[in-house]
Amino acid sequence: MKLAARTATLTTSATMAFSARAAELARSGRRIVSLAAGEPDFATPGHIVEAMVEAARGGATRYPPALGLPALREAVAKTASARYRVPIDGGQVVVTPGAKLALWAAFQVLIDPGDEVLVPTPCWVSYAPQIAHAGGRMIPVPMAPEDGFRLDVERLRRALTDRTVAIVINLPNNPTGAMASDEAMRALGELALERDLWIVSDDIYAELRFVAGPYPSPLRERPELAERVVVIDGLSKSHAMTGWRVGYAIAPKRLVPALGGLIGQTATGVTTFVQHGAIAALEGDDTFLAGWVASYRRRSERVVTRMRELGLTVARPEGAFYALIDVTPCLQGEDDLAWATRLLDQAGVAVVPGSAFAAPGHVRLSYACGDETLEEGLDRIADFLRG
């Protein structure tokens, strides 16, 4: 008996397969230093956990509304209005089980079979399979390494065809940590208006920026863009809540019934008491965040310094907790996956092969780990390269 054709797009992500191999080695007794994590090394702040537990004890254990608790939708809208500096209301918010499901729902709603979606690369692993699952095709648009992979709208313009329906942006970027200028956001907004395109803005790392100043977003540039920008966000990275599965889409109101319909007909909604924790995250004290960002920033500097000492090229991250290292000079007739596997097997250091992020010849190094772990990992990489 056959399986539905769409299952062909649902491959295991390379990052997960690689983490599984590292975990297997660790289980066998090897001490593995993992610089592969896609999640903060900090714990969810206590007041958020308390709010969730209290809600569960208080009986918030029944079905949630498909679009999310009204108080959470309002809290998201208030936070977003402050970040984007434009009015956003709770009616534009759809709460989802993690940002990943917000993205999935957005692609399902925006893409018809045969449509093309431009994605600046390097990019996160899940865009291509999610776009393919909606029947579309991801068109990778390589950004310039010599410009630190910052968003270059001219390159996007050159990749447009009659089938292009949307552009995905992700600032700071996973895996490069790159941002974009306000000027690039203006140009992107103009392009979207001129060519009648959607912009899917994956802002999951927006709070983890090392550079001061307002967050660059097309939403801030022209009021008309509110009708064509879908923001994807959540609490996974900013509040160390990856396991809670709370994300959201902030969309033009005409998309909200379809997005909510997809979530309602699949997950029903996000666990009710978890949503109470999410409200506490957005409304409560967030002074911890500055300390976390300072740690990420300090560690990013260590990575850049140590890698450059080894003669390797790495763009200076402007946010998130990743750095993309060019390992092409180190390859011995192998690709980045084989190199990363050799590093894992011989030096006991786990990083993620760049080809998973449409960045062949590179590896992604995560510094969402303790300072000592990071230093040990960097020492081991140096020893490995010196042979």
Ligand SMILES: Cc1ncc(COP(=O)(O)O)c(C=O)c1O
């Ligand atoms: C760029 C990017 N977008 C979205 C997500 C998904 O976030 P969540 O864990 O909230 O589903 C991730 C997680 O790694 C990510 O790196």
